[in-house]
Every structure is written in C-alpha cells, then in structure tokens.
Amino acid sequence: MKTLLTFALFLTVTLAFAQADKDVASQVEKLRLALIDPTVANLSELSSIHLSYGHSSGKLENQAQFIDALVSGASDFAKVSFEDQTIHVEKDVAIVRHNLVADVLDGGKSNSIKIGVILVWQKEKGQWKLLARQAYKLP
Template sequence: MKTSLTLLLFLCCAFAFAQADKDVASQVEKLRLALIDPTIANLSEVSSINLSYGHSSGKLENQAQFIEALVTGASDFATVTFENQTIKVEKDVAIVRHTLAADVLDGGKSNAIKIGVILVWQKEKGQWKLLARQAYKLP
C-alpha cells in the first residue's frame, strides 16, 4: 500500500512538472511571435511589469522601454527562431535558455544575428510572465 501511494505521488509530481514545462514553452512561443508582430497587448501579456530586459550590447530596458522599442520598430525582427531550448522549472520560477537566430531589419536592410539568451519567467496570478532576459554574444 505504501509503495502504491509513493508511486501515485511520484506520478502526480511528474505530471505537474511536465505541465509547467509545457505552459512555460507556450509562453516562450508567444514571446517569439510577439517579437515578430509586436503589439502593446501581446507584449504586455507575456511580460512582467517588473521586467529587466538585457541586450547583448549591455543595454537594459524595463517593460515600457521593451514594448516601445518593438512597437515603434526601433527593434524590428523580420524572423526569429529559438534553437537548442532548455526549460527548468522550480516552483513558480522557470529558467529558459536558447540560442536566438533572427533577421533584424535596420534601415530597410536585413541583418542576421545569432545570440545566446537566458530568460527568467515567474508565475504571477496563475500566469507565466517574463521577469528577466539577458542576451549574450556567442563565442
């Protein structure tokens, strides 16, 4: 009987972690799509009001600056893919790592970039929100 309860508890926990990974992955995909087709609504939906958004250049933005840069076209992504993504969930925090490959439009010219990214997501009122992002140059 004790073994059955232990197994049941293990299976419940495994299911909960798998669901959390799936929920975070869904939010990451919403972020990817919002980078390509940004609106105030879709960027606000995935990001925390306390967002700290770091670029590979060292530039830091808060949520309002992050949204403004994308909506106004100051940051203009034609395409974005996330490669080699990993997700680690611990309670109400998730760490996502991936390589971002994108075509960025700059003055009408397309510029291909490939950078490393770490994302920190936190569950806020039942919804995963991007709390922090730091990009870095790949070797």
C-alpha cells in the same frame, strides 16, 4: 499500499512538472511570435511590470522601454527562431536558455544575428510572465 501511494505521488509531481514545462514553452513561443508581430497588448500580457530586459550590447530596458522598442520598430524582427532550448522549472520560477537566430531590419537593411539568451519567467496569478531576459554574444 504505501508503495502505491508513493508511486501515485511521484506520478502526480512528474505530471505537474511536465505541464509546467509545456506552459512555459507555450509562453516562450508566444514571445517569439510577439517579437515578429509586436503589439502593446501581447507584449504586456507576456511580460512582468518588473521586467529587466538585457541586450547583448549591454543595453538594459524596463517593461515600457522593451514594449516601445518593438512596437515603434526601433527593434524590428523579420524572422526569429529559438534553437537548442532548455527549460528548467522550480516552483513558480522557470529558467529558459536558447540561441536566438533572427533577421533584424535596420533602416530597411536585413542583418542576421545569432545570440545566446537566458529568460527568467515567474508565475504571477496563475500565468507565466517574463521577469528577466539577458542576451549575450556567442563565442
């Protein structure tokens, strides 16, 4: 009986982690789509009011600056994909790593970029919110 209870607990915990991974992956996909078609509503829903958003250039933005840059077109993504993604969930925090591959429009001219990114998501009131993001140049 004790073995059966231990197995049931293990299975429950494993399924909870698998669901958390799926939930975080879903939020990351929503973020990818929001980078291409940004609105104040979708970016606000995805990000924490405490957001710290770091670019590979060293530029740092808070939530309002992050949203404004995308909605105004100062950061204009034509195409975005996330490659080699990993997700690690620990209680109410998730760490996501991937390579961001994108076509960015700059003054009507398209530039291709490939950078590494680490995202930190935190569960707030039952929903995963982007708390921190740092991009870095790949070797």
